[in-house]
Amino acid sequence: MKLALTPEEAAFRDELRTFYTAEIPEELRELMRQGASLSKDQIATSHKILNDHGLAVPNWPVEWGGKDWTANQHQIWADEMQLACVPEPLNFNTKMVGPVIAEFGTREIKERFLPPTASIDIWWCQGFSEPEAGSDLASLRTTAVRDGDSYVVNGQKTWTTLGQYADWIFCLVRTDPRAPKRQAGISFLLIDMATPGITLRPIKLIDGGYEVNEVFFEDVRVPANQLVGEENQGWTYAKFLLGNERTGIAGVGRTKVRLAEVKKHAKATGLLDDPLFAARLAEAENELLALELTQSRVVSDSADGQPNPASSVLKMRGSQLQQVATELLVEVAGPDALPVDGDDTASPPWAQSSARRYLNYRKTSIYGGSNEVQRNIIASTILGL
Amino acid sequence: MDFQLSDEQALLRDTTRELLARTYDPESRNKIIESDLGWSRDVWSRLADTGILGLGFEPDESGQNEIAVVLTEIGRRLAPEPVLHAALGPGAVIAHQGSDAQKRLLEEVAAGRRLLAFAHLEAGHRKPTATVITAAVPQGDSWTLSGTKNPVLAGDSADTLVVSAALPDGGTGLFLVDAEAVHRHPYPTFDGQRGAQIDFDGTPAEPLGDAVDASSAIRDAIVRIQSALCSEAVGAMEEALRLTTDYLKARKQFGVTLNKFQALTQRAADMYVSLELARSMSFYAAMSIADGNLDPVIASRAKLQIGRSGRRIAQESIQLHGGIGMTAEYPVGHYAARLTAIEHTLGSSQDHLQLLIDHIADYDLARL
Numbered sequence: 001m002k003l004a005l006t007p008e009e010a011a012f013r014d015e016l017r018t019f020y021t022a023e024i025p026e027e028l029r030e031l032m033r034q035g036a037s038l039s040k041d042q043i044a045t046s047h048k049i050l051n052d053h054g055l056a057v058p059n060w061p062v063e064w065g066g067k068d069w070t071a072n073q074h075q076i077w078a079d080e081m082q083l084a085c086v087p088e089p090l091n092f093n094t095k096m097v098g099p100v101i102a103e104f105g106t107r108e109i110k111e112r113f114l115p116p117t118a119s120i121d122i123w124w125c126q127g128f129s130e131p132e133a134g135s136d137l138a139s140l141r142t143t144a145v146r147d148g149d150s151y152v153v154n155g156q157k158t159w160t161t162l163g164q165y166a167d168w169i170f171c172l173v174r175t176d177p178r179a180p181k182r183q184a185g186i187s188f189l190l191i192d193m194a195t196p197g198i199t200l201r202p203i204k205l206i207d208g209g210y211e212v213n214e215v216f217f218e219d220v221r222v223p224a225n226q227l228v229g230e231e232n233q234g235w236t237y238a239k240f241l242l243g244n245e246r247t248g249i250a251g252v253g254r255t256k257v258r259l260a261e262v263k264k265h266a267k268a269t270g271l272l273d274d275p276l277f278a279a280r281l282a283e284a285e286n287e288l289l290a291l292e293l294t295q296s297r298v299v300s301d302s303a304d305g306q307p308n309p310a311s312s313v314l315k316m317r318g319s320q321l322q323q324v325a326t327e328l329l330v331e332v333a334g335p336d337a338l339p340v341d342g343d344d345t346a347s348p349p350w351a352q353s354s355a356r357r358y359l360n361y362r363k364t365s366i367y368g369g370s371n372e373v374q375r376n377i378i379a380s381t382i383l384g385l
Numbered sequence: 386m387d388f389q390l391s392d393e394q395a396l397l398r399d400t401t402r403e404l405l406a407r408t409y410d411p412e413s414r415n416k417i418i419e420s421d422l423g424w425s426r427d428v429w430s431r432l433a434d435t436g437i438l439g440l441g442f443e444p445d446e447s448g449q450n451e452i453a454v455v456l457t458e459i460g461r462r463l464a465p466e467p468v469l470h471a472a473l474g475p476g477a478v479i480a481h482q483g484s485d486a487q488k489r490l491l492e493e494v495a496a497g498r499r500l501l502a503f504a505h506l507e508a509g510h511r512k513p514t515a516t517v518i519t520a521a522v523p524q525g526d527s528w529t530l531s532g533t534k535n536p537v538l539a540g541d542s543a544d545t546l547v548v549s550a551a552l553p554d555g556g557t558g559l560f561l562v563d564a565e566a567v568h569r570h571p572y573p574t575f576d577g578q579r580g581a582q583i584d585f586d587g588t589p590a591e592p593l594g595d596a597v598d599a600s601s602a603i604r605d606a607i608v609r610i611q612s613a614l615c616s617e618a619v620g621a622m623e624e625a626l627r628l629t630t631d632y633l634k635a636r637k638q639f640g641v642t643l644n645k646f647q648a649l650t651q652r653a654a655d656m657y658v659s660l661e662l663a664r665s666m667s668f669y670a671a672m673s674i675a676d677g678n679l680d681p682v683i684a685s686r687a688k689l690q691i692g693r694s695g696r697r698i699a700q701e702s703i704q705l706h707g708g709i710g711m712t713a714e715y716p717v718g719h720y721a722a723r724l725t726a727i728e729h730t731l732g733s734s735q736d737h738l739q740l741l742i743d744h745i746a747d748y749d750l751a752r753l
Binding site (some may be wrong): 001003004025072083087120214216249256257259260263264272275278279282283285286287289290291292293296297298300301310317318334372375376378379380382383384385 | 389448626633650651658661672740750
């Protein structure tokens with residue numbers, strides 16, 4: 001048992017720290033620190049810098065640009081990136097579709113898609129959820145019917161995050177409606193968003209923002225060589241994808257930065273002197289440290305590369321604490337949280353964006369497997385209930 | 386960070402677990418805590434034989450990770466033997482502060498032949514402190530103590546007391562006192578352990594090492610004991626959760642086992658989350674001490690998390706059992722009692738939260 005990083009790990013951390021602060025533009029990191037939303041170009045800029053230095057897809061196989069790192073090194077990479085307020089490389093590319101293609105795709109499909117996926121020359125979005133398939137994802141209804149060298153896709157996807165920026169979408173589609181188990185009739189298909197028959201409709205969220213979409217498919221012809229792996233094996237690939245996102249899922253570094261912002265403003269407004277408020281902030285900080293240590297334990301236990309069911313703890317607590325941080329900032333803002341876009345007013349910009357962000361962050365306990373689903377995983381997989 | 390136990394630590398865990406499992410089931414434990422002594426001399430000598438009663442007595446090595454391993458097993462079985470309060474806690478104080486002659490007492494302690502107690506807490510102590518009212522008075526070459534210590538855990542059975550007392554020129558000194566020379570008011574604690582109030586009235590005392598301010602040694606002792614209590618609590622939480630999940634799988638109502646009710650299994654999942662967070666913080670406290678960092682802030686962080694998790698697991702384990710959880714015959718309530726006692730020993734969650742608030746403006750990012 002040893003708390004400290006090894007000298008090699010400490011050197012690795014320092015190197016990344018220097019890189020992140022020296023290479024990623026300060027104005028991007030400052031926007032992240034303030035919790036502003038970034039434009040498509042800003043996200044892509046940061047992603048490209050990371051990729052140019054071989055740091056966008058360290059979790060991929062080495063042959064496709066990955067790094068032969070230890071589990072601890074992967075964690076340090078993610079933690080330091082978050083602490084430095086670096087916009088993270090696009091998850092849909094690096095943690096979702098990329099690893100699935102690398103693991104299950106043919107040589108041809110890897111060569112075609114992995115390089116532009118790593119370099120974000122293709123911007124991916126995710127086509128999993130449907131109006132009637134949320135937590136119960138396997139009940140999805142979008143169909144793909146084989147017709148010669150193509151699949152013909154019909155149906156609807158929803159909650160498609162940043163679909164408005166996307167060049168391509170990776171979809172779970174039903175290819176065998178008569179399969180004995182509904183999980184057995186699902187395939188993993190890559191679709192160009194410019195294909196005729198695709199319509200994108202934005203969904204406005206409770207914070208007034210626009211980050212998710214509905215995607216409609218009407219007789220969309222998709223070349224059959226855009227199927228990943230085998231037909232009807234898509235559920236296996238989807239489970240691989242969902243269980244894959246271990247490092248960084250808790251957002252410990254990001255939440256630390258958020259709580260530091262809360263503290264900075266609470267100090268300036270004097271609220272930090274209120275013991276009732278200070279107690280809540282101190283408690284949140286402590287819970288975050290407990291989560292950070294738990295994350296380190298999960299990482300050091302996951303060296304065999306298998307998803308650890310304890311990652312449900314990370315997702316659940318991580319999302320709860322992300323929400324706590326946004327909630328506390330609204331409390332610091334108080335009545336200054338009420339105006340939005342009120343330029344030239346006495347309410348500072350951070351206060352004006354705090355309530356929107358708080359509302360926006362209610363999503364974190366819903367997406368990526370709702371916290372109720374995580375509790376079910378813990379109860380069944382870990383506790384055997 | 387490396388959280389893996391070494392082979393030796395894993396062996397120590399298994400040995401302790403087996404020894405205690407052979408010794409106690411809930412029924413035999415209930416019987417022994419009702420006895421005059423409240424624990425078993427026979428088990429005590431077996432603990433001594435395995436080397437457990439001498440952990441942390443080497444001045445160069447804290448042994449805190451080993452202590453953590455052992456205390457977790459004690460918590461798992463709710464073993465009533467006062468390993469921490471009659472041996473390891475006060476023993477480490479002697480190991481760090483005592484003269485060579487005084488350190489030789491530790492051989493008897495490790496062999497199970499001498500019982501200690503750390504007589505430090507006084508009326509009004511809530512947050513851990515080294516400041517005391519009990520006064521030390523020099524009498525020529527010797528010293529006497531006057532004042533009252535309460536609660537003194539394991540003070541009922543101690544042979545030798547390690548006592549903190551205010552020095553005439555300021556600061557707090559440490560003294561050894563023969564337990565025969567004091568007036569004791571022994572009592573059981575609500576969790577089935579034992580303690581005493583101890584009155585000193587011009588009682589002869591021998592300075593532990595030199596009669597100088599030992600405030601930092603007292604703070605260190607408290608940090609070590611807090612960490613050990615956290616480890617013990619983790620064992621107790623783990624067992625309380627195991628009992629609860631087993632019960633949910635076995636107990637039938639409405640024609641089905643209780644684990645068919647998601648309202649219950651989701652609460653069990655939250656108990657598991659609480660347990661893992663507590664385990665992480667407990668490791669953190671012990672590993673920090675093992676690295677030579679006896680930081681009261683780290684102890685407060687751990688104790689706060691253990692207090693929160695322990696309270697949740699104690700309450701929920703009783704609730705998910707229903708009526709049976711209320712009975713003294715069934716074990717789960719005893720775990721709740723022990724977890725409650727640990728929360729209120731050497732600073733409650735509330736006290737530790739206040740300590741953390743005192744420093745909150747001093748740093749930006751919370752760091753480990």
